[in-house]
Amino acid sequence: MAELVGGLATSHVPSIGAAIDHGKTSEPYWKPLFDGIQPAREWIAEAKPDVVIVVYNDHASRFGLDVTPTFAIGVGAEFAPHDEGYGPRPVPVCRGNPEFGWHLVESLVLNDEFDLTIVNDMTVDHGCTVPLSLAFGQPSEWPCQVIPLCVNVIQYPAPTANRCFRLGQAIRRAIDSYPSDIKVAIFGTGGMSHQLQGERAGLINAPYDQSWLDRMVSDPLALTRIGHTELLREAGSEGLEIIMWLVMRGALDSNVRQVHRFYHVPASNTAYGLLVLENA
Ligand code: DHB
Ligand code: FE
Numbered sequence: 001m002a003e004l005v006g007g008l009a010t011s012h013v014p015s016i017g018a019a020i021d022h023g024k025t026s027e028p029y030w031k032p033l034f035d036g037i038q039p040a041r042e043w044i045a046e047a048k049p050d051v052v053i054v055v056y057n058d059h060a061s062r063f064g065l066d067v068t069p070t071f072a073i074g075v076g077a078e079f080a081p082h083d084e085g086y087g088p089r090p091v092p093v094c095r096g097n098p099e100f101g102w103h104l105v106e107s108l109v110l111n112d113e114f115d116l117t118i119v120n121d122m123t124v125d126h127g128c129t130v131p132l133s134l135a136f137g138q139p140s141e142w143p144c145q146v147i148p149l150c151v152n153v154i155q156y157p158a159p160t161a162n163r164c165f166r167l168g169q170a171i172r173r174a175i176d177s178y179p180s181d182i183k184v185a186i187f188g189t190g191g192m193s194h195q196l197q198g199e200r201a202g203l204i205n206a207p208y209d210q211s212w213l214d215r216m217v218s219d220p221l222a223l224t225r226i227g228h229t230e231l232l233r234e235a236g237s238e239g240l241e242i243i244m245w246l247v248m249r250g251a252l253d254s255n256v257r258q259v260h261r262f263y264h265v266p267a268s269n270t271a272y273g274l275l276v277l278e279n280a
Contacts, residue, residue, distance in 0.1 A: 002100075002178035005047040005185050006259065006278040007248040008040060009216065010134055012056060012189040012241075014084075014126040015268040020133045021090055033272060036262040037134055040276050043259050044135050049185035051097050051145045052135075053104075053171065055247040056127030056189040057153045059084070062119075068155040069117035071167065073108075074124075074148040075101035082123035091129050092139065094146035100178060101147050107174035114170055116149075124148050131189045134274075144185075151247065153190070153240045161231075161243045162224040168250020175251070188248030190241025192263075193234070194270035203236040204271045209263060212242060216275055217258050220249045238270075245275075255280035 016033070019025055025034040061082040063069060076096050081088040108114040128148050136143055149171075152158055159167075168186075175184050192209040195201055215223050223246060231240050249256075259276040266272075 002175050002180060002182045002184055004172060004175050004251060004279070005049050005183045006043070006276065007186045007188065007252050008044070008135065009188040009245040009248055009273070009275040010131050011191055011267065011270060011272045012127045012130040013267045013270045013272065014130060017089055017126055017130040017133055020138060033264045033267055036264055037274055039260040040274055041135060041137065043276050044185065047185060048183065049144050050182040051100055051147060051184050053147045053149055053184065053186045054128045054131060054189065055149045055151060055187060055244045056131070057241060057244065058150045059125055059127060060154060061125035062123050063150070065155060068152050069150065070152045070159050071114065072117040072119050072150040073101060073105060074119050074122040075105060076120045076122060079122050079124045079146065079148055081129050082125040084125055089126070089129050091133060092142050094124060094128070094132070094142060094148070097145040097147060100182065103178050104147065104171065104174045107177060108170050112170035112173065114167055122148060127189055131187050135187070149247070151244050153243065158228065158240060158243065161226050161246050164243045165220065165224045165246040165250040168247040171247070172251040186248045186251045188245035190244045191235070191239060192242060192271040192273040193236050193239045195236030196238050196269060198237070200236060202269050204265055205234050205236070206263070206265060206271065208234040209271050209273055213261055213263060213273060213275060216245060216249055217256060217277065220246065249277070252277055253279040
């Protein structure tokens with residue numbers, strides 16, 4: 001049977017990817033951040049998942065305002081990095097796992113009535129590639145297969161925090177019912193507080209972020225009741241991305257062990273947060 005080895009939540013700020021790609025991780029601006037994520041790299045090197053489900057949002061890259069799936073899952077054999085305007089990032093093409101991807105689709109759609117958009121042909125943007133770089137550095141191949149799972153947080157109305165948590169619970173049921181002995185990890189990406197536009201551009205709310213980090217471990221159900229208005233007010237317009245962390249949290253047991261927690265401000269205009277959780 002497949003086994004969920006744990007969950008990792010991380011912001012996916014594109015400048016973190018650029019710092020890695022351009023060899024700047026030891027520079028004074030970036031070193032504290034890369035020192036702070038090191039235990040997460042050690043955790044995943046030890047856990048050695050065969051497949052990582054990366055929950056992220058597409059930033060008008062593969063999808064756009066012409067088509068905005070609320071939830072979309074990549075079931076193809078590979079996913080190349082998207083060209084977001086300055087050439088694709090120099091990172092490996094993600095290898096998919098079509099068999100596991102289709103099992104997830106079947107279980108989510110038929111057993112749990114989550115009607116995901118099924119995507120065969122898909123590129124992945126910084127929302128997916130930056131967390132992979134954070135976890136694995138700069139290998140010539142990613143050391144695991146990747147299932148990209150997109151959540152719409154760009155176009156109103158985004159799904160609720162509660163819906164994201166329940167999607168995570170349904171993903172867990174799908175993992176638990178997969179007959180092959182594979183090890184699976186799940187990443188929830190995006191956040192923490194950030195706003196990239198308008199009068200409040202640059203907004204960072206550290207006390208609010210810290211309370212999310214606390215409750216992700218001890219009281220995720222409280223987070224599922226938070227509405228979009230609170231998130232926009234407290235975490236900024238792009239801070240809404242944090243609801244994707246609840247997909248990861250929903251996949252884990254109610255009792256979890258915090259393996260690593262790290263918070264750092266700022267990463268470009270964004271508050272950076274990281275959590276590594278395992279079932280207790
Ligand atoms: C930025 C973009 C993001 O998608 C994000 O989540 C955080 C920061 C940026 O452009 O700085
Ligand atoms: Fe983002």
